[in-house]
Amino acid sequence: MEGLNSTVNTSSILLSQLDSLVKELKKDLSDERSSSLLDDIIQLTENLSAVEMGNDKDAELTSRIRASGIALWNRAVSLKTQDSTNAQLVARMRHVACNLTFTASREEESKAVIKKKLAMAMKTGRAWLDVHNPTMADSALELAEECLEKLEKEIPSSSDQSTTKQDTSTEDQRNSFRVKCFRAEAALALSDEEKAWIYFQKAKERLHQLPQEVAIST
Incomplete structure (x- = not known):
């Protein structure tokens, strides 16, 4: 006591x-x-x-x-x-x-909380990139990617997904694309060309998975 x-x-x-x-x-x-x-x-x-x-x-x-x-x-x-x-x-x-x-x-690992943490980490990473601090950016983006990994485990894969689930899945994939782009940018700024290329390829793969209209507007 x-x-x-x-x-x-x-x-x-x-x-x-x-x-x-x-x-x-x-x-x-x-x-x-x-x-x-x-x-x-x-x-x-x-x-x-x-x-x-x-x-x-x-x-x-x-x-x-x-x-x-x-x-x-x-x-x-x-x-x-x-x-x-x-x-x-x-x-x-x-x-x-x-x-x-x-x-x-x-x-707490509810989906709503993970999404909020993802949004904050992603915007924080972008803010650090904008002031040319790729090291801090990558630390924030690493947190964002951890959130994405948790969310992606819940992405439905069946062909009879509801519209709501499809919209949620698309949102998560779009955020995944952005995070990978940001991490590629951070790695390039840190002169880590190998890591930058890996994340560029990951972003490219994610882009191809997005619906065409979403991919064009991202």
Whole structure:
């Protein structure tokens, strides 16, 4: 019981610190201050990842971490619309928000949650590519590919698929195509021509699997 109480107390302290940091990041701050706060959140996320699951406080823990991730992600989206915003800072904020979401959902594998994690990881990878940081991009895209692998296990293969299932399958395949293109781009920027060629071929194969009208518009 003492160990359980200690874990709960530790997580409560970490969550309070996280709430405070995210709240401050919603304000108009200098890039230096925002970057410093993001460093603190990265450390907190690592500490929260080490908290053991398996008690009645899990739901509250994951809910608050997820809420912080969403709040930070929305802040990044808001900053992106401002012409004067540092794109590097936005990419970093997306990355931290993505990590929080993955931490909050580490025990949850519902399709809806996996899709949300995929979207965030994919957009984070794209953001890093746009600021010419292929190393960080590839780390985010690797998470995206892990999500895709989980989703692809559920893609129906029978000829009598429902329209809804076909639409979902097409969406997953389109996202798979994009992720492979992004990973090829990252590998090329890192001068890893062999890896870039592998992902180019994978993207090409995925493109051929898409319906023609979808492939043309992708």
